[in-house]
Amino acid sequence: MRRQVLMLTLLSAAAGANLSAADLTPHVTAIKAVGAEGAGNEAAGAAVRELSKEPASSLPALLAAFDGASPHAANYLRGAVEAIADRAAAQKQALPLKDIEAFVLDRARDPRARRLGYELLLNVDADVEGRIIPGMLLDPSPDFRRDAVERFVKAAKETPEANKSEAVALWKQALSGATDADQVKSIATELKKLGEKVDLVGHFGFLTQWKIVGPFDNRGLIGFAKSYPPEEKLDFAAKYEGQTGEVAWSDVKTEDEFGLLDIAKAVSPYKGAVMYLAADFVSDKDRAVEFRLGTPNAWKVWLNGEPLFGRDEYHRGMAIDQYRVKVALRQGPNQILIKLCQNEQTEDWAQRYQLQFRVCESSGIAVAPVVAARDINRTTVTVQAGGAE
Amino acid sequence: MKTLTLSLRNGLRRLFPAVCGVLIPLTLTGGDWRQFRGTDISGVSTEAPVPSKWNVKDGENVAWVAELPGRGLSSPIIVGDKVLLTASSGYRQDRLQTLCFDRKTGAKLWERTVWATGRTMCHEKMCVATPTPASDGQRVFSFYSSNDVVCLDLDGNLLWTRGLTSDFPNASNSLGMSSSPVVVDETLVVQVENDADSFATGLDVKTGRSRWKKTRPKRANWTSPVILTEESGRTLALLQSSAGMEAVDPMTGETAWEFTNGASTIPSSVVSGQSVFVPSNGLTVLKSGSEKKPEVLWSDNRLAPGTASPIIVSNKVFILNRAGVVNCADALTGSALWKLRLTGPHSATPIGAGSLLVFINEDGKAQVVDTAKPEGEIVGESDFGETILATPSVADGELFVRSDGHLWKIAAKK
Numbered sequence: 001m002r003r004q005v006l007m008l009t010l011l012s013a014a015a016g017a018n019l020s021a022a023d024l025t026p027h028v029t030a031i032k033a034v035g036a037e038g039a040g041n042e043a044a045g046a047a048v049r050e051l052s053k054e055p056a057s058s059l060p061a062l063l064a065a066f067d068g069a070s071p072h073a074a075n076y077l078r079g080a081v082e083a084i085a086d087r088a089a090a091q092k093q094a095l096p097l098k099d100i101e102a103f104v105l106d107r108a109r110d111p112r113a114r115r116l117g118y119e120l121l122l123n124v125d126a127d128v129e130g131r132i133i134p135g136m137l138l139d140p141s142p143d144f145r146r147d148a149v150e151r152f153v154k155a156a157k158e159t160p161e162a163n164k165s166e167a168v169a170l171w172k173q174a175l176s177g178a179t180d181a182d183q184v185k186s187i188a189t190e191l192k193k194l195g196e197k198v199d200l201v202g203h204f205g206f207l208t209q210w211k212i213v214g215p216f217d218n219r220g221l222i223g224f225a226k227s228y229p230p231e232e233k234l235d236f237a238a239k240y241e242g243q244t245g246e247v248a249w250s251d252v253k254t255e256d257e258f259g260l261l262d263i264a265k266a267v268s269p270y271k272g273a274v275m276y277l278a279a280d281f282v283s284d285k286d287r288a289v290e291f292r293l294g295t296p297n298a299w300k301v302w303l304n305g306e307p308l309f310g311r312d313e314y315h316r317g318m319a320i321d322q323y324r325v326k327v328a329l330r331q332g333p334n335q336i337l338i339k340l341c342q343n344e345q346t347e348d349w350a351q352r353y354q355l356q357f358r359v360c361e362s363s364g365i366a367v368a369p370v371v372a373a374r375d376i377n378r379t380t381v382t383v384q385a386g387g388a389e
Numbered sequence: 390m391k392t393l394t395l396s397l398r399n400g401l402r403r404l405f406p407a408v409c410g411v412l413i414p415l416t417l418t419g420g421d422w423r424q425f426r427g428t429d430i431s432g433v434s435t436e437a438p439v440p441s442k443w444n445v446k447d448g449e450n451v452a453w454v455a456e457l458p459g460r461g462l463s464s465p466i467i468v469g470d471k472v473l474l475t476a477s478s479g480y481r482q483d484r485l486q487t488l489c490f491d492r493k494t495g496a497k498l499w500e501r502t503v504w505a506t507g508r509t510m511c512h513e514k515m516c517v518a519t520p521t522p523a524s525d526g527q528r529v530f531s532f533y534s535s536n537d538v539v540c541l542d543l544d545g546n547l548l549w550t551r552g553l554t555s556d557f558p559n560a561s562n563s564l565g566m567s568s569s570p571v572v573v574d575e576t577l578v579v580q581v582e583n584d585a586d587s588f589a590t591g592l593d594v595k596t597g598r599s600r601w602k603k604t605r606p607k608r609a610n611w612t613s614p615v616i617l618t619e620e621s622g623r624t625l626a627l628l629q630s631s632a633g634m635e636a637v638d639p640m641t642g643e644t645a646w647e648f649t650n651g652a653s654t655i656p657s658s659v660v661s662g663q664s665v666f667v668p669s670n671g672l673t674v675l676k677s678g679s680e681k682k683p684e685v686l687w688s689d690n691r692l693a694p695g696t697a698s699p700i701i702v703s704n705k706v707f708i709l710n711r712a713g714v715v716n717c718a719d720a721l722t723g724s725a726l727w728k729l730r731l732t733g734p735h736s737a738t739p740i741g742a743g744s745l746l747v748f749i750n751e752d753g754k755a756q757v758v759d760t761a762k763p764e765g766e767i768v769g770e771s772d773f774g775e776t777i778l779a780t781p782s783v784a785d786g787e788l789f790v791r792s793d794g795h796l797w798k799i800a801a802k803k
Binding site: 041075316 | 479480481499500501502503504506508510512539545546547548549550551552555556558559562563564583584585592595596597598599607609
């Protein structure tokens with residue numbers, strides 16, 4: 001609480017706001033207290049009503065209050081910001097533009113609040129895009145990066161053919177900030193046309209080498225809930241009684257540039273089956289990352305023996321970053337285990353048995369292992385440089 | 390502003406079937422259209438006829454058109470002098486908007502946005518703003534495929550929000566969710582049904598907290614609940630699924646009765662009087678009773694709807710099948726009356742205004758059918774020139790149609 005008061009006081013002072021931090025803090029605290037299943041909704045709604053009465057000068061402080069807010073609380077805060085901004089527009093009140101812009105440019109602030117502040121500026125300042133967005137290419141906010149990438153793409157497209165090296169440099173710059181699949185694909189296509197090699201596996205942080213074992217039985221959909229031996233202990237020398245006889249771990253690797261591992265093609269088009277995949281990820285430090293999966297199959301994932309999440313859904317589509325799982329990696333080796341289940345549907349569209357898996361920051365920027373291309377049974381490893389392309 | 394309280398509406402609903410003894414469309418006057426397929430979810434307005442033809446290029450019978458900031462398959466709803474609808478935008482479809490327009494002029498009165506807290510992945514034909522919002526006349530409840538529920542007052546002030554996927558992380562569908570919530574008295578009934586964590590819940594309209602939550606069949610389901618008010622005065626929320634139909638008390642979630650012969654997971658049911666027309670084994674008509682199982686009045690496997698839900702006008706049931714053929718049958722007996730081929734394909738459910746049914750296909754072509762003609766007849770065709778998947782709304786002779794980019798009000802000059 002003390003910290004929040006101090007933060008708001010400093011911000012209000014910096015912003016030249018009329019109100020004191022104490023005016024905002026009880027309401028912000030009530031909003032940040034919203035919990036699961038509607039807990040705290042009445043207090044948060046009442047707080048929004050009170051905050052919505054604040055003058056436009058309170059906007060920088062209110063945007064600052066997004067720091068540390070849950071997604072749910074951020075939506076309440078947004079409701080107050082929008083109400084204040086609407087009233088200011090209707091009453092032709094000036095917004096504290098300089099302070100909002102300073103807030104937007106502060107990368108340490110909440111990305112949602114920064115983007116909201118930027119959109120407030122856009123409504124009244126036609127030049128803000130050209131002033132701010134070019135510097136956002138490596139911003140933590142995916143929305144800012146997307147806009148910045150678009151500007152570099154436009155510049156690259158407008159570069160005369162004779163200036164190939166300039167075009168290549170612009171395309172590479174665009175790629176450096178891109179994490180949305182549509183942008184990455186189109187930029188990679190252009191770079192390839194210009195004779196450049198593009199490492200999309202490294203760019204996204206896809207894991208492409210796995211140990212795999214199976215099939216185990218999933219006929220009648222019994223396999224998702226059933227715990228087979230790899231869930232109890234990972235022993236890559238072990239052999240197990242599988243669905244069709246004895247099964248053992250083997251290596252599987254995909255060369256797909258988007259990291260798509262096609263079990264139906266690379267191993268076998270099993271039906272009513274469970275396969276386990278394991279990989280090691282060596283982290284340079286303790287860090288929060290996201291596992292992002294794409295699969296049309298039911299799945300579960302464990303990290304260092306701890307179950308993280310599972311989803312019992314088949315053939316409802318597949319996309320890059322279809323699922324996001326927040327995880328805490330520890331420094332050194334981290335063991336990832338995936339259970340991938342195929343059902344027995346016979347339709348043409350229900351035959352895919354695939355996985356796409358990457359490790360990235362919450363911003364979508366890849367997190368590379370300090371050790372890549374490592375066979376998890378080996379004692380010697382190949383060390384590569386870390387960091388995203 | 391012509392509005393009736395819900396309790397008065399319920400009272401009238403209870404009275405009419407008992408007095409007349411025949412199937413009567415439950416639509417009441419009042420000029421509002423407060424949820425998917427109308428306040429009473431019949432899809433029919435008897436207030437005034439809508440134009441049978443219009444022209445969005447030269448403005449014939451087009452009262453106004455408004456630009457929209459995002460995609461949407463949700464229907465507009467009408468509350469007094471306001472038109473409200475939802476949209477979703479952004480590369481990740483994670484900006485969830487509620488928009489309010491002046492019913493008379495089309496001027497945008499306000500816009501509110503929240504960030505999605507649940508998954509936003511959808512089939513490319515769908516988007517996150519697929520469920521239609523609902524209103525109790527004082528508040529609007531916007532619901533999205535991400536399972537975010539946003540409650541605003543009619544001036545756009547945020548009252549509460551819920552993130553049902555953040556509360557229940559496996560409650561999602563990678564193809565998208567489309568079930569539209571309904572308001573029953575003080576409860577917002579929401580179906581969140583999918584392959585992984587399937588449930589229905591009744592939210593307190595004042596707080597957003599769950600009055601009840603119950604496990605539902607674990608299978609993807611895109612249908613919307615409907616409301617049945619029995620002759621006894623008991624009001625039930627009817628929850629359709631692949632398993633059939635479950636009638637629940639909207640205040641407690643307690644099951645009143647179940648129909649277990651299966652039902653479609655795309656077109657929704659419609660209620661007319663005491664009869665429930667369920668897309669099940671073609672079309673099956675149920676009558677609620679005191680038993681734990683409803684009585685089956687009739688069933689016909691030739692009356693299977695495609696994507697659009699059935700609609701009842703003047704004791705006739707109309708089914709738009711997958712081939713784009715409208716099948717008209719006697720609603721009391723199921724006897725076939727006539728067929729009429731339309732130009733498809735259709736995603737939107739037709740709506741009724743007087744004897745007219747308005748069908749809009751996915752290419753934005755509207756076909757208005759006069760059901761009073763002996764064999765049904767297309768009496769007007771108009772082209773919006775844009776993809777339209779959303780079901781239109783109608784009140785007081787005013788037709789509201791939305792695409793991803795525009796909202797039109799179609800009305801004759803008064």
